[in-house]
Amino acid sequence: MALDPRNPDPAYLAFWRERHVCTLTTLRPDGTPHVVPVGVTYDPEAGLARVIASDHSRKVAHVRAAGDPDGQGDPDNPGDGARVAVCQMAGKRWATLEGIARVRTEPELIADAERRYAERYERAPRPNPRRVLIEIVITRAMGRA
Numbered sequence: 441m442a443l444d445p446r447n448p449d450p451a452y453l454a455f456w457r458e459r460h461v462c463t464l465t466t467l468r469p470d471g472t473p474h475v476v477p478v479g480v481t482y483d484p485e486a487g488l489a490r491v492i493a494s495d496h497s498r499k500v501a502h503v504r505a506a507g508d509p510d511g512q513g514d515p516d517n518p519g520d521g522a523r524v525a526v527c528q529m530a531g532k533r534w535a536t537l538e539g540i541a542r543v544r545t546e547p548e549l550i551a552d553a554e555r556r557y558a559e560r561y562e563r564a565p566r567p568n569p570r571r572v573l574i575e576i577v578i579t580r581a582m583g584r585a
Contacts, residue, residue, distance in 0.1 A: 445537065445581035446487050455528075455535055455585035456482040459561055462528040464491055464574070466502035466541070474502055479565075480526045481556040482537060489526050489537045489576040490553040492565055495545075503541045503574055524576060535583035539576040549573050 443452060462480040465473050476499055481490045493500050506522030521542040528535055544550070553573045558564045565571075 441582060441584055443581040443583065445578040446484050448484055448581060449585075451585040452535060452581070452583060453482075453484065455530075455533055455583070456480075457560060458530070460528040460530055462526050464499055465525045465527070466499050466522060467506065467524075468502060469505055474498060478526070479557050479561055480528070480537075481553065481560050483556070484578075487578050489539065489578055490556060491526065491574040491576070492550070492553050492557055492568075492571055493574055494568060495543075495570045495572045500543055500572060500574065503543050506541075521577070524574075526576065533583070533585050535585060536581070537576065537578050538580040538582075539578040541574050541576045544573040544575045546573075549575070 443449065461477050463475050464478045464480070465475045468474050478491045483490070503522040503524070507520055521540040524541040525536055525538045550571055550573050554565050
């Protein structure tokens with residue numbers, strides 16, 4: 441079921457606030473999907489999903505290879521980035537957010553993403569001096585919560 445990603449119904453939003461391991465799907469340079477477990481935070485007011493990651497990870501490399509090689513994507517240009525999806529499920533409930541991802545390296549954005557992660561997952565992420573943010577501008581939301 442398609443939903444308005446900036447105005448989700450309360451059950452959908454509540455589901456995204458529960459503690460669940462999610463998946464992030466990126467595309468390899470050959471077009472095949474790469475799916476990995478991640479923590480995701482959803483910010484419907486900003487139209488964003490956020491994933492913290494190490495700058496040397498494959499998921500980050502895939503996002504950079506898809507159009508953001510310098511890691512400083514233009515937040516006002518959603519064409520500058522990689523098409524990705526994040527998903528979670530629990531029993532019959534499921535939720536997917538699709539969008540355009542860019543790698544962000546600004547310390548204030550990473551700190552905000554870490555704070556959001558700690559709030560959702562009820563623990564601070566481990567220290568990582570090579571941390572970056574995969575910021576996803578949401579273009580579609582689907583699911584049944």
